[in-house]
Amino acid sequence: MKKKSKSWKISFQHLKAFKFYHVIIYVLLGFIMFGIMFSNVKPEKVNVQLFSNAEKTIVAPHSFEDREATELLRKEAADKVPDQFIRDKDKAYQQIARVENLFEVLIETKNKIAELEKVPETSPPAEEEADSSQSQEEPEPIMLTDAEKLKLLEEALEGQVPDRWENELKEENLLFLLGSKEADLTRYKNASVTAINNAMSRDIHTIEDASEAKNLARTELSQSGNVPSVIINISSISVIQNVIYDSALTQEKRQQAIDTVEPVRISQGDTLVKAGQFIDRETYRLLTIAGFVNQSDNLAPYAGLLIIIGLMIFALVYLFKNIDTTIHSKNTYLTMYLLIFSITLILLKIFSFFQTLNTTEIGYIAPVAMGAMLIKMLINDRIAIFSSIIFGICGSFIFNMVPGAMNYTVGSYLIISAVASVLFLNQHNRRLTILQTGLFVSFINVVTVIALVLLTNRDLTGMNELLDLGINGTMAIGSGVVSAVLTIGILPFFEVGFGMLSTMKLLELSNPNHPLLRKILMETPGTYHHSVMVANLSESACEAVGANGLLARVASYYHDIGKTKRPHYFIENQMGRANPHDKLPPQTSKNIIIAHATDGAQILRDHNMPKEIVDIAAQHHGTTLLKFFYHKAKEQNENIKEEEYRYPGPKATSKEAAIVGTADSIEAAVRSLNNPTPDKIETIVKAIIKDRLQDGQYSDCDLTFKELEEIGKSFCETLQGIFHSRIEYPKGEEEES
Structure with missing residues (x-):
């Protein structure tokens, strides 16, 4: 069985190393989203015939304008305006x-x-004619x-x-x-x-x-x-x-009357014909406009869905491009994301099947917060927040009542629920915290449901309305609780399957009854005590600089497990026995001491311990020099090179590994003091950190000088608490005698 498991893991590792593996994952994500939401955008096909009874109730698949009815109303409005x-x-x-x-x-x-x-005027007569003119008569008028x-x-x-x-x-x-x-x-x-x-x-x-x-x-x-x-x-x-x-005034008045007519709109979800209703010409006309007559395979809804899915995939590509891959490969995170995303969408789809029970808000019980919490714990916060938005968009399609439509109410609710879980789950080191997050999400869900009901201006004085509100609130509470329970139940499968080191996994590894810890305790009790001291120092120092304190503590428990192979060659386990190194040449002693780091890493790998802990066990000494044996060998042979007495490494690649290695050296040095005063402790801490810094042991991790100073202060405070001075009580008479 173990061989099969190992062969499967090896095959999976080879598959993840494939050059275009990430492209395959993104394509699978797109196919899964399209496959789950395909039926929610597929146009509904119904048998519609004029002058027959409807086989089923038909609702409008989308909002549209009844232009013919609008034109008729406008004509009637214009005709009502008299000539001006x-x-x-x-x-x-x-x-x-x-x-x-x-x-x-x-x-x-x-x-x-x-x-x-x-009467015309006459001119005076001449002298020679005077006599003759006097004889003429006056002119008549x-x-x-x-x-x-x-x-x-x-x-x-x-x-x-x-x-x-x-x-x-x-x-x-x-x-x-x-x-x-x-x-x-x-x-x-x-x-x-x-x-x-x-x-x-x-x-x-x-x-x-x-x-x-x-x-x-x-x-x-x-x-x-x-x-x-x-x-x-x-x-x-x-x-x-x-x-x-006045034709111009008449036209103006009629245009004003036309403009006052609102377009006749059929809203999405409006009933066009009820089951058994007679389909007359007017109803048939509406069904024709809505696309139920002469139906053909229209690809537009599918194209729209593909565009939306493409936009979401492109956003995920950008987010995963900038993800921290110092511990696990990007393909590992992508694989986990694919599984979490698929599980969440499948659960949404399953709950949507119960929407036929005349409960249009069945989406309120969907455990969408589960997916958001898993993504935050196993990947990171940014992707969890964006995934919450994706879950809401997908949910608005999955819980729609009309093909191709979006249920914005449920979609908004799902986004708020998922985002709330990500924001509240800031310390996920206990199962109790996940349950508390679930209860908080339930509270936010109930508040969201009430807000959505109030936005609709619904009358809540009736018993039916209050009953609906109570049912929706109960489903909202159930969503948070179910999300928390599912998160706790599913998380271990991802931790085991992908070797992920979650907080709960660390807590399990810190249990003293763990076989390897019991091995250390029983075979190397001195090393066990030393490891506990290193754990206390490391955890405090990591928390001081924002590193993972719990990881440092658990890794400290296991960092010297290699000493269980040859326990008596390490001074803390000799218990008053003669030191075997006194009889060994420096070269042999060096090989035995150096081997405990590589032996410990191999033991941890054989027991399928998380990679983070294996790396700390292998890196906690870095490439430091075994000064005691080096100087001892130097006394015997001046041509001995320093590189021969250094640990093989590698150097610490994380803050936790660097801190554990430093704490290991400091604890051993302080324990060797006869009277560890605060001044002596501070001197040793600064000297060891300075020596490691000058030796380049911090060159492969991202510790800053300021963080090293904070780490030193933390070490001093912890050690002074451990080696504090005690009151010397007076001895009794029997003791004196």
């Missing part, structure tokens, strides 16, 4: 001008006739006939009066007016103008209005006295309609 008319004031001025023109022509013709009928007078007047009136005045301007009436005095004509004109102006000062819209106005003018002239009937008739004829049709 305006009063033309120029009409009255035109008619008055015609009457005035008539009288001016009469007066001019009358003056012309008088000029023609005037020229009298024009009525025909001649009418001819002159008609010539003057030609084109000056409307044709409809012909009946009133008969010969006898014209002769009467020509025979009237100029003063009378002026009086007639003034009376006629006044009557016309008064009559046309009102709106004359219809024939009835015109007839009434004409009568008004007649009455006014008749009551003024001494106005001939011909003037009354002409004045009456001059009164015409002064209200005319």
Whole structure:
């Protein structure tokens, strides 16, 4: 069984080393998202026939405008607007001008006739003709006939009066007016103008209005006295309609009425036809617009889904590009992400199947926070936050009620729930913390549900509404609790399967009953005590500079496990026995001491310990020099090279490894002091850190000078607490004797 497990792991390692492995993972992510959400965007196909009964209730798959109904309403609104008319004031001025023109022509013709009928003046006779001229008679005046007078007047009136005045301007009436005095004509004109102006000062819209106005003018002239009937008739004829049709104003009013008509819109989810309802022409028309008639395989919804998935994948590519891969490879993180993401989406899909129970908010119970917490604990915070957004987007599709639509309510809820879990899970070193996070998420979920209900302005006074709110709140609480339980249950599988070192895994490894710790305790008790001291020093120092203190503590427990191979060759385990190195040459002693680092790393690998702990065990001495044996060998042979008495390394590649190695040296040095005072402790701590710094042991990790100073202070404080001075109690008489 072990061989199969190892062969599988080896095969998986080879697969992860494949050059385009990350491309395969991203493609698989896209396929999984598309496969899970495919049915949620696939257009629903229904059998729709005119003049038949609907087989099922059909709702609008998307919002659209009913243009035909909109145009019909606009036409009705425009038809309701009556024709627009305006009063033309120029009409009255035109008619008055015609009457005035008539009288001016009469007066001019009358003056012309008088000029023609005037007696011509005669010149005085000459002297020689005086006698004969006296005998001649005076010239007689020229009298024009009525025909001649009418001819002159008609010539003057030609084109000056409307044709409809012909009946009133008969010969006898014209002769009467020509025979009237100029003063009378002026009086007639003034009376006629006044009557016309008064009559046309009102709106004359219809024939009835015109007839009434004409009568008004007649009455006014008749009551003024001494106005001939011909003037009354002409004045009456001059009164015409002064209200005319305004096409521009009519069009403007109708356009305003059209603009007030709101487009007829069918909202997404609106019922188009109920099950068993008769499909008439109007219903059939709506179904045609919605796309249920003559359905074809439309690829637009799938293209839209692929675009959204592509955008999310590109964002993930960017985030994983900048991920820290000092411990695990990027492909390992990608593989874990693929599994966590798939599990989360599958759970969302499973819960969506229960949406047919008339509970449209079934998405409130979806344990989306589980995926966010796992991603944070196993990968990092940034990817967990963005994944929360992706879960919300995918959930809005998965929990939709209409194909291709998005359930924004559930989508928003899922995003808030997942983000809350990531933000609250800041210290995940205990299972209790995950449960506390689940309870916090439940609280946030309930608050979110209440907020979403209030946003809809729903009446909450009824029992049904309160019952729905209670059910949704219960599902929201269940979501947080279920997420926490699933996280605790699934996390160990990822830790074992991928060799991930989570906080809970570290806590399990720190259990004194662990086989390797019991081995150290039973076979090398001195080393065990030394490791516990190093663990205390390392944890405090790591926490001082923001490193993983728990990792440093657990790694300290195991860092010297290689000493269990030859326990008595290390001074802390000799227990008063003779030191075997006194009888060995320096070269042999060096090999035994140096081997404990490589032996320890190999023992840890054989027991499938996490890579982080194996690395610290292998790196805690770096390439430091075994000074005691080097100087001992130097005394025997001056040609001995320093490189031969150095640990093979590698140097510390993480803050935790550097701190554990430094704490290991400091604890051994301080323990060798007879009376470790604070000054002596501080001197040793500074000397060891300075020596390691000058020796280049920190060159492969990212410790700064400021952090080294903080680490030194932490070591001093911890050691002074351990080796504090004690009160010397007085001895009893028996002891003195």
